Amino acid sequence: MSGHSKWANIQHRKGRQDAKRSNLWTKLVREIIVAARLGGGDPDSNSRLRLALVKARGGNVPKDTIQNAILKGTGQLEGVSYEDVRYEGYGVGGAALIIDCTTDNRVRTVADVRHVLSRNGGNLGTEGSVSFQFQHVGLFVFAPGKATEDQVMEIALEAGADDVVADPDDGSIEVTCEPSAFDAVQKAFEAAGLEPEVAEITWKAQNETSLSGEDADKMQRLIDALEDLDDVQQVYTTAVFD
Secondary structure: OOOOOHHHHHHHHHHHHHHOOOOHHHHHHHHHHHHHHHHOOOOOOOHHHHHHHHHHHHOOOOHHHHHHHHHHHOOOOOOOOOEEEEEEEEOHHHOEEEEEEEEOOHHHHHHHHHHHHHHOOOEEOOOOOOHHHEEEEEEEEEOOOOOOHHHHHHHHHHHOOOEEEEOOOOOOEEEEEOHHHHHHHHHHHHHHOOOOOEEEEEEEEOOOEEEOHHHHHHHHHHHHHHHOOOOEEEEEEOEEEO
């Protein structure tokens, strides 16, 4: 953690994502369609769909659009058939990247991703080339001062979380769990009236690549360009910005 604040990096990421609204609805709707296709249209029994609905409401997607997306996913309405696809690669300074996409055309998507990487100092890797540097986890992060470590720990561990860590520098609290336990932990926090700033299933970097100055600027431009692609749902990286 030396040299940067984890909380500052979380806020930086969220701020940039919130500022880019142009293709947000497209991504949210695609995620609902895929979630409904894979797990059914009932959010009570489909945790991926439930999380997608929370994000869609947070992004102010209209109720009719959300409902139509669910119906398309379950096949009750005709629509484009989307699938999940994941790419791995490297960015500036050797920082690793995992790029999750939802697409109806793999050939187009991989070409777009490769083009953005090559234009911005990165390169596309093979499957498994960087994923070993990440852990697939459920992640909850509480803003500084929003809850005590004892509060969070008691609820989280009883609900099936693996670890609770309070950052001594900024006071934020991070909870990690197996993806399969995400739903139970999230419901436990809701029942206790605790609201995390971040609640997601993510690829968490095991070793971080600290970037500053020009390298940080270049890496941010690369991430922005990837996230601007309609087919890209989420970009995970080992890069942190001082």
